[in-house]
Amino acid sequence: MKKTKFFIMTAFCMLSTSLFVLTAQESSENEFPPPPPDGAEMDENFKPGKGKRPDGFGTVADEKEPELNAVKLLADKENISKVKLASKSKDESVVLASDGISASLTDSELIKKSGDTSNGGKSNFYGLNAAVVSKGGSSLELKNVKIKTNADGSNAVFSTGEKSLIKIDGIEIVTENNSSRGLDATYGGTIEAKNVKISTKGAHCAAFATDRGEGTVKVDNGTAETAGEGSPVIYSTGNISVRNLTGKSTGSEIAVIEGKNSILIQDSEISGGTKSRRETGCAVMLYQSMSGDAGQGTSVFTSENSRLISNSDGAFFYVTNTSAKVNLRNTDIVNPTELLLQVSKNNSERGWGRKGANGGTLEFNSENQKLSGKIIVDSISKADLNFNAGTEFKGSINSEKAGKVNLNISKKAVVELTDNSYVNILSDEAADFSNIKSNGYTLFYNKNAEENKALGNKVINLKDGGKIIGIEMTFEEPKAEEGKKPGRPGKPPAGKGPSKK
Template sequence: MRSLLFKIGMTICTGAILLALLTGCAATASSTAAATTPTQTTAAATSAATQSVPAAPPAGAPADGPGGAPGNAPGGAPGGGAASVDTGTGAYTLADGEALNGGTYTSTNADENALRAEGDVTASLNDVTVEKSAGVASSSDASSFYGLNAAILALDTATLNITGGTVTASAEGANGVFAYDGSTIHIQDTTINVSGGNAGGIEVSGGATLTATNLTVNSTVKAAIRSDRGGGTLTVDGGTYTTSGSSGAPAIYSTANITANNATLTANDSEAVVVEGFNSVTLNDCTVTGNMSGTYGQASGENIHNVMLYQSMSGDAETGTSSFTMTGGTLVSKNGDMFYVTNTNSVITLSGVDLTLADGAYLLRVSGNDGSRGWGTAGSNGGNATFDLSGQTLSGDIFVDAISTLDMKISNSSAFTGAINPDGTQASSLSVTLDSTSTWTLTADSYVSAFNGSMDNVVTNGHTLYVNGSAIN
């Protein structure tokens, strides 16, 4: 009996041991399989993270989309939300040291550049024909911020030299020639025609550099010379830059440092120049014409103007002082106020410029806006402007509303003819400094909060200058 019980016990123990071993093996196999999947996922995530860098806007910036939503920038891209870096692909990618001479290079695929220079390469294009005729950008933000779907794109630390040839871009989101990130493009004697939606002529973003010499650029939807998130440096010498067909297509839209010398800049249906946020436009001996035919989107409270300095709050431009400087040349407004400042600090400097104002418009308007586009909050989104005239002759009235400020400086044999706040509006602050070599000729009663200078240099023409409500002449 004992022998039988012993055998039964041994059988049970053996079974238990075998069961435990089988369970352990199964658990080990399951654990090994489970560990494999996270390893693959992690590798994929690492690869994705390498190519997907969030570009978040400043805190409080509205996450707006395309189609005229509040915060969108005229002539710029839809702004606001964070966007992953997506530059797409290239139909032809240039190798280091490569030079293309003549020939035609095309792209008809979505999110694809016709020609592309990336990485640490230096390449050149000579008398090349580039056509981006089809293929829609999957992201309007990426096409504006990173060059997705552009006809020609340089990125990373690439240097691309372009001489002659033509670039035609008619696809949605297909900018003409685009420099992104740490890249540099030198382009000369090239013709660029851009007609696709959300696309302009030549562009920098992400800190890139582009120099353009004697180009002919035509754009129908966005700016001929433009920049977007991250800005950069763009310098133009000579050439003709023309936009038509859209009230959101200025000749220049700046979220960067843009300089143009001896260029002809014409916006047939839009304002001529826009500077957003802590950025600048400098013009030397240029011929500039704007004809803003309407406002952006459906907002009826917007101002018609020729040069605008503002902050959209979209996140595309750092908040700070906007700067417009013009020396020599001509500046023509066919419709709207010559200068408009809203929701930003700004400095406007003029020297020896020949200005032509539109009928019934202000020379300068500094005021808040209705906030319908996200340009600050109505009632607290006025402008703060410094208007510096040196060796400048100009005429026209100035208006500064109750939530805005103006510091006007008239010096170096300048002559200003016009009235300031002739309706008696009291600006938040409004000072005029007139040096002994310059004159101010009144065309109506004017109201300022401070006047620095001699009344001997003010020609009143029977009108009265009021300082803090008191007549001083």
């Protein structure tokens, strides 16, 4: 379910997932909470046969690989040019490459006029009802192709299975309905695209997505716009990289990563973000839904030489129920709020781990980077902040004295405090701490930590009236990704992630 999972928040990014999924409540079959982002998992109360989701999808789909059919079944070595093909039937693709063939399609138009999917899970995981599908190790080349879909569960371009490959040079995609992503790869499939123009309008319709079994999507040059709830520009349960992209999400996050997967953004400008609903909004969400669509491990988000613009009223980065790594280099972070980073538990209403044991752990690395805002780490979470050369940070760090935060500052970095801050381990390459501007505030560190022994438990006076002081600190052991709920066969067909959108 390409990220119906993310019913969640989109905070999914929170978040959102990302991580995002519409669910039926125990008290009423017709009462639904806000949908999670594209890849979010369904609520545990939503069971097969219990009510219908407002986006038209009913039961949780089984995961048995379906037989696919299409208007045009490609043959090996077949090269098609200047055709217009359309499908009107449910569970029918327009073009299908299977059984290890190699084929190409150029200067053509493909339309999925109607015919909703009969099974959202099979659409999200295996490409049922998608416009173009490559499976079974097939290789398909698309050049100067236009694709439009107007049916539920109708992804535009779908690659599924090991060694399945779709290479694209020049494509225009418009999807109108729910759970209809632009480029989507699952179970080891790969899509390599350049010169793309993508617009999705439904819920759970990420422009670029991967789902169950992981996949790889690489994009160079183009534009992407998503409008639906739970539809981030990028939703990854695999490995997605974009370069030279202009992207915008008006109903979901910029990007969501679920589990041990990655997103790389280079030389691009992307905007998006969710508003606070039941928990929090965010622009980038790293989480684990526990749906089984993404392996547990470290989510890795990297941005280089780019501009990321948040439209959220919450944190720019939100990390929950997972281990994560954020790498920023020369990226302009445009954030309308005072909250830069939140690493914390969630209320577990969406099944993201067990309450009280679903915090996050984060390694945050920055280089040649301007950062501003508050960094929040709650009592069951942990963050390692590595402000490397060229980093200029202005804000507060763990001002609530809640989480376990380790701070490492390069001699060529600058930290300016806007409130009292609390860290477990303090490491600064500048022996005189001249790279810390305190504005009269105090930076507290854990005097009992062996790594702070060199500080000598002394009060260090900073030039502008602030101090560095050692105090006793105790922390809970950070926990994440616990409490997977059994018996969840899949998520509803929507888009991907909390925004799988």
